[in-house]
Amino acid sequence: MQMSPSPYNLPDATGHFGPYGGVYMAETLIPAVEELRDQYLRFRDDPEFKAEFAYELKHYVGRPSPIYHARRLSDDLGGAQIYLKREDLNHTGAHKINNAIGQALLAKRMGKKRVIAETGAGMHGVATATVAARFGMECIVYMGADDIQRQAPNVFRMKLLGATVVPVVSGSRTLKDACNEAIRDWVTNVETTFYIFGTAAGPHPYPMMVRDFQCVIGNEAKVQMLEMAGRQPDAVIACVGGGSNAIGLFHPYIEEAGVQIIGVEAGGHGLASGQHAAPLTGNAKVGVLHGNKVYLMQDADGQIIETHSISAGLDYPGVGPEHCVLKDLGRAQYVAATDDEALAAFDALCRFEGIIPALESSHALAHAIKIAPGLSRDQILLVNLSGRGDKDMNTVARIKGITL
Numbered sequence: 001m002q003m004s005p006s007p008y009n010l011p012d013a014t015g016h017f018g019p020y021g022g023v024y025m026a027e028t029l030i031p032a033v034e035e036l037r038d039q040y041l042r043f044r045d046d047p048e049f050k051a052e053f054a055y056e057l058k059h060y061v062g063r064p065s066p067i068y069h070a071r072r073l074s075d076d077l078g079g080a081q082i083y084l085k086r087e088d089l090n091h092t093g094a095h096k097i098n099n100a101i102g103q104a105l106l107a108k109r110m111g112k113k114r115v116i117a118e119t120g121a122g123m124h125g126v127a128t129a130t131v132a133a134r135f136g137m138e139c140i141v142y143m144g145a146d147d148i149q150r151q152a153p154n155v156f157r158m159k160l161l162g163a164t165v166v167p168v169v170s171g172s173r174t175l176k177d178a179c180n181e182a183i184r185d186w187v188t189n190v191e192t193t194f195y196i197f198g199t200a201a202g203p204h205p206y207p208m209m210v211r212d213f214q215c216v217i218g219n220e221a222k223v224q225m226l227e228m229a230g231r232q233p234d235a236v237i238a239c240v241g242g243g244s245n246a247i248g249l250f251h252p253y254i255e256e257a258g259v260q261i262i263g264v265e266a267g268g269h270g271l272a273s274g275q276h277a278a279p280l281t282g283n284a285k286v287g288v289l290h291g292n293k294v295y296l297m298q299d300a301d302g303q304i305i306e307t308h309s310i311s312a313g314l315d316y317p318g319v320g321p322e323h324c325v326l327k328d329l330g331r332a333q334y335v336a337a338t339d340d341e342a343l344a345a346f347d348a349l350c351r352f353e354g355i356i357p358a359l360e361s362s363h364a365l366a367h368a369i370k371i372a373p374g375l376s377r378d379q380i381l382l383v384n385l386s387g388r389g390d391k392d393m394n395t396v397a398r399i400k401g402i403t404l
């Protein structure tokens, strides 16, 4: 039985999704977070703000992104029909730009001329550098020193766009540490600076605000599925890192009781290996990281565990608070796909459909490929293709033993 919380209107006024979310920040940042919340609530339903956001999404990002029926792949699997929501076709190559534009428009209204961001694989950094150039703002991107090595093309993109990329050498030198450094910058420069956060996590209002901006994905999909198939899909499927592309697709479907919601985490070398980035599937405990209370990969002493995923964009020990409550409510199911399963799905989409997906998105696709053969041919799975695979060429070549 699928339960469908109706009406669904989380978070509450304090930014809580059930027991999750909230604001867990240093005293010095509370006024900044509250100012952000108040300004966002002021502009959220403002017709001019909404019109400008819609204009940018249409003329700059290229929305609506199409939905594509992957017929050859579906035929080969012999079961459910797989449809793809093509966020890979957006300007800058992923869903991240939807949120970056929304936050940049808010920064502009708040009179902030300096924006900062954290980035892992570099996609959110590129999206932020892009909107900073578009709106004439100074841009600083914090990136783990190891990620800078692994994602050189995206580092160069950010620099071409005029951003300063600051290497972070603390901790595991990846996304979590870049987040810490960006928060430190925000504390120091709070008067002038807007922190464009990249996923549906962090202190309130970020999980709500990022979700609202990304909901364009699900809102478009509901209209497009009716046009294409005459009905809504049997399931919507998306990969979950911090959870922004997934919640953007899922949220508009929460009250549609007939639509199953499935989030796919990074299973890495397998859940049993401990080397993964799947807090929801791996039964992680609840803890606090980056300003919010969520399911979090930690050891018995509450220390954050080093995560592993083939895809840098999913390599994060936490997950946004709305996914935590959807899991507890039973409204969404969370599963994991391993590195190997994601790579097989990546190859399948290249060969059957002529689309090179991001390794993150390949996790969502891997789960669709796993369940489609057990379903009937008139059933529909809608997979969010969150990004394109250009950024992953070096990673995939290395795994295949090919020198570029």
Ligand SMILES: *Cc1c(COP(=O)(O)O)cnc(C)c1O
Pocket (backbone or CB within 6 Å): 094, 095, 096, 121, 123, 124, 198, 199, 200, 239, 240, 241, 242, 243, 244, 245, 246, 313, 314, 358, 360, 361, 386, 387, 388
């Ligand atoms: C960043 C990224 C993700 C993971 O982030 P979410 O906030 O979980 O969506 C997934 N896919 C792509 C292509 C990304 O760039």
